[in-house]
Amino acid sequence: DVKVTQSSRYLVKRTGEKVFLECVQDMDHENMFWYRQDPGLGLRLIYFSYDVKMKEKGDIPEGYSVSREKKERFSLILESASTNQTSMYLCASSLVGLADSYEQYFGPGTRLTVT
């Protein structure tokens, strides 16, 4: 059974803190993604990675960075958390290829609250 796990289901951080969100997949997928999900806005892509140490900016990368040192692990970093980064964060993975050739598998999400 395919699995994408995220390090925390709920997280509360203070403004200005550095925040790490971890994602691990056990499917040997090349692609990994970080999205944030907000009501009425759907899922918006923050960053994606198509190989170890490779990354591409998504639609809303400002205030975020990522790290992919191993194939199975993709980390999202909030360098200095702000209240407008309060959101649900979803990690996903997929096989490599053009978008219309793959299925994304999602983790359960991390609900981050920044106070």
Added chain:
Amino acid sequence: TQLLEQSPQFLSIQEGENLTVYCNSSSVFSSLQWYRQEPGEGPVLLVTVVTGGEVKKLKRLTFQFGDARKDSSLHITAAQPGDTGLYLCAGARTYKYIFGTGTRLKVLA
């Protein structure tokens, strides 16, 4: 700019009713996916449609991709409480998907 608009945003219906959810864009997509997300979980893929005009059926769910590949619809026949969830469409753009705004469906027993 939101490229994929879904309607309605919210829908509450009685068990046994039929419903249609729409996903519209001014952009052309090479394919389109529909996901369902239940509370506390990530989205799960329901279907991928690739060809303009394509219709796919998954039990009581019927998915259609518009002829011009700019829009799609999801029709549910005889809805059941188990259909409750957030439905998301996603259009393929090169190496990534653009997600729609979502339709939150609640089916009352």
